Amino acid sequence: MFRFILRRLLQMVLAFFGTTLIVYALMFAGQGDPIQALAGERPVTAAQRAYLTEKYHLDATGVGGFFYRYVTYLGGLVRGDLGQSLTGRQISDILAAAWPVTVKLALIALAVTVLFGVTAGVLAAIRRAGVFDHATLVLTLLVLGIPTIVLAPLAQYFLGVRWPIFPPTAGAEPSFWALLLPGIVLGSLSLATALRLTRTSVTENLRADYVRTARAKGLVRRRIVGVHVLRNSLIPVVTFLGVELGNLMSGAIITEGVFNIPGVGFNLFRGIRTEDGPLVVGIVSVLVVVYLLSNLAVDVLYAVLDPRIRYE
Amino acid sequence: MRVRRLAAWTALPLAVTLGLAACGSGGSGGGSSDPDAAVRIEIAEPQHLVPTNTNETSGSQVLSALFSPLVDYDEANKPHEVAAESVTSSDHKVWTIKLKPGYTFHNGEKVTADNYLDAWNYGAYAPNGQNSSYFFEKIAGYADLQGEKPKAQTLSGLKKVDDLTFTVTLTEPYVDFKTMLGYTAFYPLPKAAFSAPGVLAEGYEQAPIGQGPFKMKGNWQHDAKVEVEKYDAFPGQKPKVNGVEFRIYQQLTAAYADVLSDNLDVIKTIPTENLSTAATDLGDRFQQSPASSLQVLAFPTFQKEFSKPEVRKAISMAIDRDEITKSIFKDSQQPARSFVSPVVAGYRENTIGTAGSFDPAKAKAMYEAAGGPKKIELSYNGDGGHKDWIDATCNQLKANLGVECVGNAEPKFADLLTKLKQKQSVGLFRMGWVMDYPSMENYLGPLYSTNGSSNYYGYSNPQFDKLLAEGARAATEDEAIKKYQAAEDLLAQDMPVIPLRYGQNNFGHSTTVKNVHVDLFDRVDLLKIERA
Numbered sequence: 001m002f003r004f005i006l007r008r009l010l011q012m013v014l015a016f017f018g019t020t021l022i023v024y025a026l027m028f029a030g031q032g033d034p035i036q037a038l039a040g041e042r043p044v045t046a047a048q049r050a051y052l053t054e055k056y057h058l059d060a061t062g063v064g065g066f067f068y069r070y071v072t073y074l075g076g077l078v079r080g081d082l083g084q085s086l087t088g089r090q091i092s093d094i095l096a097a098a099w100p101v102t103v104k105l106a107l108i109a110l111a112v113t114v115l116f117g118v119t120a121g122v123l124a125a126i127r128r129a130g131v132f133d134h135a136t137l138v139l140t141l142l143v144l145g146i147p148t149i150v151l152a153p154l155a156q157y158f159l160g161v162r163w164p165i166f167p168p169t170a171g172a173e174p175s176f177w178a179l180l181l182p183g184i185v186l187g188s189l190s191l192a193t194a195l196r197l198t199r200t201s202v203t204e205n206l207r208a209d210y211v212r213t214a215r216a217k218g219l220v221r222r223r224i225v226g227v228h229v230l231r232n233s234l235i236p237v238v239t240f241l242g243v244e245l246g247n248l249m250s251g252a253i254i255t256e257g258v259f260n261i262p263g264v265g266f267n268l269f270r271g272i273r274t275e276d277g278p279l280v281v282g283i284v285s286v287l288v289v290v291y292l293l294s295n296l297a298v299d300v301l302y303a304v305l306d307p308r309i310r311y312e
Numbered sequence: 313m314r315v316r317r318l319a320a321w322t323a324l325p326l327a328v329t330l331g332l333a334a335c336g337s338g339g340s341g342g343g344s345s346d347p348d349a350a351v352r353i354e355i356a357e358p359q360h361l362v363p364t365n366t367n368e369t370s371g372s373q374v375l376s377a378l379f380s381p382l383v384d385y386d387e388a389n390k391p392h393e394v395a396a397e398s399v400t401s402s403d404h405k406v407w408t409i410k411l412k413p414g415y416t417f418h419n420g421e422k423v424t425a426d427n428y429l430d431a432w433n434y435g436a437y438a439p440n441g442q443n444s445s446y447f448f449e450k451i452a453g454y455a456d457l458q459g460e461k462p463k464a465q466t467l468s469g470l471k472k473v474d475d476l477t478f479t480v481t482l483t484e485p486y487v488d489f490k491t492m493l494g495y496t497a498f499y500p501l502p503k504a505a506f507s508a509p510g511v512l513a514e515g516y517e518q519a520p521i522g523q524g525p526f527k528m529k530g531n532w533q534h535d536a537k538v539e540v541e542k543y544d545a546f547p548g549q550k551p552k553v554n555g556v557e558f559r560i561y562q563q564l565t566a567a568y569a570d571v572l573s574d575n576l577d578v579i580k581t582i583p584t585e586n587l588s589t590a591a592t593d594l595g596d597r598f599q600q601s602p603a604s605s606l607q608v609l610a611f612p613t614f615q616k617e618f619s620k621p622e623v624r625k626a627i628s629m630a631i632d633r634d635e636i637t638k639s640i641f642k643d644s645q646q647p648a649r650s651f652v653s654p655v656v657a658g659y660r661e662n663t664i665g666t667a668g669s670f671d672p673a674k675a676k677a678m679y680e681a682a683g684g685p686k687k688i689e690l691s692y693n694g695d696g697g698h699k700d701w702i703d704a705t706c707n708q709l710k711a712n713l714g715v716e717c718v719g720n721a722e723p724k725f726a727d728l729l730t731k732l733k734q735k736q737s738v739g740l741f742r743m744g745w746v747m748d749y750p751s752m753e754n755y756l757g758p759l760y761s762t763n764g765s766s767n768y769y770g771y772s773n774p775q776f777d778k779l780l781a782e783g784a785r786a787a788t789e790d791e792a793i794k795k796y797q798a799a800e801d802l803l804a805q806d807m808p809v810i811p812l813r814y815g816q817n818n819f820g821h822s823t824t825v826k827n828v829h830v831d832l833f834d835r836v837d838l839l840k841i842e843r844a
Contacts, residue, residue, distance in 0.1 A: 036726030038359070039443075041744055042367060043758065043765040047458060051441025087359050089534065097534060153565065161572045168569040171559070172536030260566040262535030270562075273695070 001303075005296070012292045017074075019288045020281055024073065027277040028066050034058065034275035038086050056086065056278075073278065077285075083278040085271070091282040094267055099286070101174065102263035105256070106248040108176075108183030109190070110241065117191040118237060121198025126225065128203055136199075140192035152185050152258040169260040182259040186252055190244045197240055201233035208232075234305055242298030246291040347843045350539065350555035351825055353578045353836050354567040357535055357560050361517050363499035364435025364442040369580075369834040372496040374558050376835050377540045378418075378522035379499040380548055382409065383490060389655055389750040389832065391491050394548065395423075395523070397476075399493060404485040404785070409493075411476040414547040417502040418527035425478035427500035433457075433466045434510060435497060444497035446765070447748070450489065452481045465510055485785045487792045488751040495749050525551045525839065535560055552827075552842035574822045578836050582818045584697055587642045594820045602655050604747040604832045605815030606648060606755065609690065609705070609740050612732065613808055614770035617685040618740075624807040625667040626679035627688070627740075630712040631705055632670045637813055640701045644818045648811040651803050652755040653747065655832050658793035664804045664811065672712035679713050687716040689739025693728055694721035698742055732768045743768070743809065750832060752796040756780060760803060771808035 035044055035052050053059050060068045076083050082091035124133040143151075159181055160168030166181040205211065206229060214224050253265035264283055271279035302309045358371035363379065366372050383391040383399060393399060397410040415423040434440055436448035438458045448454055452469030456462060469481035482489060492498070502521050507513040519528045525548065526540035533539075541555040559576060561567040564583035570576035572593055582590045582598065590598040609627075611618040618624060633647035649668035652659050662668055690706055692698040699719065706717040720739065722728040731738050745766070747754045758764045761780055762772040776799050783795030817830040826844040829837040 032724065033726040033730055036729055037724055040368070041725045042746075045443075045446045045765075047438035047445055048441055048443055050460065051439065055441075094534070097536075156566075156569050161569050164573055168573050168575060169561075169566045172533065257563045258566055260561050260563065260570075262560070262562065266535075266562050 001300075005300070008296050008299070012289075012296075015292060016285065016288055020074075020077075020285050021070065023281050023284045024070050024277070025066065027275075027280055028069070031275050031277060034086060034277070037273075037275045052086070055084075073281070082282045085279045086274060086276045091279055094279065095264075095282060095286060097172075098262060098264045098267050098283075101172065101179075101261055102249055102252060102256070102265065104174075105179055105183055105186060105252060105261060105263060106245060108179055109187030109248050110245060112184050112187035113191045113194050113241065113244070117194030118198050118234075121195040121237075122202050122225065122230065122233075124195070124199045125202035125206065133199075136195060140195050143188050143192040148185065148189065148254045151188065152182075152255050155181060155185050156258055171260060172262050174261065179261075182255050182261060185259075186248060186255045190241075190248065193244075194237055194240060197237050198233060201236055202229055205229045205233050231305055235302060238298055238301050238305065242294045242301075243291075245294045246287065249290055250287045348554050349843075350541070350557045351553050351577045351841055351843070352557045352559050352575075354561050354564075354571075354576055354580060355538075355558045356562070358532075358538075360443065361520050361532060361538075362442070362512065363431065363501070364440075364444050364447075364497050366496050367443045370558075370560075372833060373580075373835045374538050374540075375496055375499065375520070375522070377524060377526040377556055377558075377838050378520055378528065379496075379524040380415070380522075380546070381495075382493040382498060384494055385750055385832070389657060391494055396493070399490045401489070404487050404489065404787075405482050407480045407482070407489055408473075409478055409480065412547070413476060415523045416545050417504070417523050418521045418543055419502060419504050421502045421504065423500060423502075423523045424475045425472045426475075427502060428498075429466070429470045429472060429478060430503075430506065430509075431499065431501035432470060434501065434506075434512065436467055437465065437510065438462055440512075444495075447492065447495060447497040450482050450484070450486050450492075452483050454483070487784060487786050487789055488749070488753055491751050492749045525549075526556060529555065535562075549839050551839050553838075556838060568820070571820055571822050574824060577822045577825045578819065578828055578841070579821070580817065580819050580830055580834055580836060582644075582820055584644075587644050587818065590818070590820060597823070598818075598820045599828065599830075600644075601817045601819070601830050602653075602832065603815040603817045603830075603834060604653050604655050604750070606651075606653050606745045606811060607645070607813040607815070608648075608743050608745070608809040608811050610743045610769045610809040611740055611807075612735075612738065612769055614735060615737060620682050620684075621806050622678055622682035623684040624810070626675045626682065626684060626713070627709065628664065628667045628807060628810040629669065629671050629675035629678070631708055631810065631812070633668075633812060634670070636701055636704050636708075640704055641813070645813040645815055648814045651760075651800050651809075651811055652752050653814055656747070656750045656752050656755065657789070658752040658796055660797065660800075663800055664807070667804070667807060668811075676713055679715075684713070685715070687718075688713075689718055689720050689737075691720045691722060691728055691731075691738040691741040693723070693725040693742075695724055702742065729768065735770075741768075744815075746815075747832070752793060752800070753780065753783060756796060756799055756803075760808060769808050771806070773802055773806060776802045 035049055057069050057072065073083065085091055085094060120136055124136045127133055156168055159165050167178045170178040170182055211224060211229060214228060249264060252263060253269045256263045256265040268280065268283045271283065355370040355373050358374055359368055360366050360371055361374060363375055366375055380395045382394065382396040384394045386392050395412060395415060397412045399407060399409050401407040411423065411425065417423060432448055435442045436445050436454055436457050438445065448467065451467050453464060453467040456464040457467065471479045473479060500523065504521055505513055505516045518531045525543060525546045527543040529539040529541045537560055538558040539555065542551060564581055565585065567576055567579045568583055568586050571579045611624050613619060637643065637645050637647050650660060650663040688709055690702050692702050699721065702719040706719050709715060709717045728738065728741055745755065745759060757780055758766045760767060760771055761777050779795050779799035783792045783799065786792035786795055817834060819830045821828045824844050825841055827840045827842050829840050831837055
């Protein structure tokens with residue numbers, strides 16, 4: 001187990017540098033005129049242009065320029081310096097402010113997914129072809145069919161403005177309560193997927209030999225479903241949730257925008273819009289680490305769920 | 313029985329959620345009925361909060377709370393003194409600025425002439441890379457502060473006379489200099505802002521110290537809010553609210569939802585998608601006021617097919633401005649038929665004459681006689697919500713001129729500018745202009761003079777340049793306006809751009825504030841706003 005984790009950690013270092021290189025190269029290749037992009041439609045003075053060009057080495061172009069800037073960036077990264085965004089703020093400060101709220105939001109979304117998705121999935125499987133099963137099928141199809149860009153403003157309008165149950169926006173230091181609605185909206189998509197996955201998996205396992213054996217031995221149904229079936233059914237769900245955690249953090253661009261949460265998704269969007277290369281690479285690097293870690297956690301969880309799985 | 317147990321497990325989280333919901337609805341009123349509570353105003357994340365580095369509306373809105381300008385503008389948009397006792401000049405070249413006594417910075421420092429000189433020198437010095445440094449280019453000695461290693465540290469045109477008086481010498485006489493002084497770039501900076509002469513102290517920007525009606529309450533909380541509270545020692549006109557919370561929004565739709573539920577007090581711009589319902593949603597809390605922006609379609613006059621003024625006028629005549637502003641913009645903008653905005657002195661209605669009246673038959677005849685191109689391209693930046701009106705304009709040109717017309721979206725305005733600088737063919741392109749200070753010159757000089765900073769259409773008319781220069785040197789403001797108007801008439805003959813629409817501030821406020829005014833610079837007037 002220890003050697004497995006160590007090997008994975010070493011692979012992560014490689015994957016980390018690989019992704020930063022690719023993202024940096026993409027930002028570099030797609031870069032038009034970041035100074036003008038920052039100024040919008042206003043004219044940029046020669047002095048301002050010269051100042052920013054020198055500060056961010058924007059005159060280093062071509063392949064040589066790319067490696068010069070990438071190596072400079074990496075040098076800073078190794079020393080723990082993520083650099084400055086084009087507006088002069090330390091990227092580490094931006095990240096420090098953005099991460100906590102995004103993590104909170106993602107965890108709420110994940111909790112919603114697990115709480116409602118897995119429970120409803122199990123219920124639907126037990127009462128297969130019943131009213132509850134059909135109802136959830138229609139509901140999940142509906143949720144899967146509505147994109148967040150529609151769902152989020154609708155939820156905000158109906159649950160925030162029309163019937164003020166939740167505050168319409170969350171802001172920078174939101175209470176748990178203010179984050180609940182965006183969390184539900186964000187989690188709804190993965191909730192639907194988790195529900196369908198759980199249902200299929202549980203249905204399949206309910207017909208398995210070991211369930212029949214257990215029943216023949218006279219085990220109570222609660223124990224059969226709650227312990228034996230659920231544990232065996234959770235492997236695909238956990239795989240899905242592990243990947244989803246990363247998605248929830250990076251993919252909250254729309255939800256964070258609608259509910260005014262200054263998290264990672266928004267900063268990523270702003271970085272891309274203003275062609276702020278260092279900011280985008282900084283955020284993506286951290287996101288890569290989150291993906292890698294959550295995948296590692298999932299792999300380790302497999303062994304917990306199914307003792308037959310060994311790592312060597 | 314067992315199933316019921318499971319059902320209970322499902323019901324539990326639901327019940328908890330609903331229970332929490334019930335608790336929450338009681339608390340979430342916003343608590344804004346308190347008359348002493350700070351008013352909450354929507355802004356975007358400012359780029360900077362140093363006066364000479366701030367040239368976008370969110371930053372200047374915050375700075376308008378923290379600083380008091382030398383001059384401000386009255387109802388007719390003429391400048392009047394605020395922090396200045398007097399701004400005078402006999403020849404419009406050497407200006408004497410006397411300060412009102414009694415002003416102090418929020419840290420207790422007395423405001424003196426030195427504070428202005430320090431701030432302006434810092435702003436003009438090229439290696440500081442300040443966004444608004446071009447505001448100082450009219451002051452003598454500006455050229456010596458440019459380049460990578462400037463010859464001088466300070467502007468030779470700035471001289472201190474005594475603690476409350478200083479003189480500004482311009483390189484050329486400029487009649488509108490007093491008007492310029494209302495801009496954000498001309499605020500003073502306290503000694504505390506500098507760690508050494510000419511070096512801005514690190515962290516000043518996080519909690520700027522000004523001499524205005526409000527002082528910072530804590531630091532600038534990036535992406536969240538900037539809070540200010542009343543500064544009691546302020547000698548000027550006192551604000552009617554105790555404090556302001558500038559709340560930072562990424563999307564206007566979020567701010568709009570907050571205003572609807574009294575969670576936010578003022579939204580300065582109603583999002584386009586809510587414009588059609590704003591009047592019903594907000595009633596008389598949805599308001600409009602004139603803004604300075606002007607939207608135009610510009611011609612690359614260096615391209616042969618657009619070099620004839622008749623072609624340009626015919627295209628202008630084939631566009632039904634009134635219809636587009638009504639059906640696409642829901643009257644949130646006004647049709648434009650002049651090259652300057654109605655908000656400046658010297659504006660005249662309909663200076664483009666017949667070219668501004670919609671006349672498809674005449675337009676087509678004129679277009680064909682002048683041999684206009686069979687295919688027209690309209691370029692715009694795809695990130696600014698311009699597609700609808702560009703498409704509508706294209707359809708009008710198709711129908712009225714019998715030409716092919718396509719809209720061409722560039723990802724960003726910067727991409728459009730890059731193509732124009734390389735003189736690539738982009739067809740007609742859209743441009744917007746927001747004034748820096750209320751003067752006709754600001755609408756004409758940068759956009760149409762041969763060396764204008766935003767003259768992307770290659771327009772050059774020596775007669776126009778001459779008239780502008782004469783206007784700047786004129787003895788009185790009225791004489792200057794006459795020259796500028798003559799220059800505008802030249803533009804009407806040449807039509808390098810087609811004026812389309814004037815902007816408007818479309819703002820809204822909650823039920824808990826009143827007397828909300830948004831000025832020409834898209835800033836809420838913080839001295840007038842009060843709790844309802």
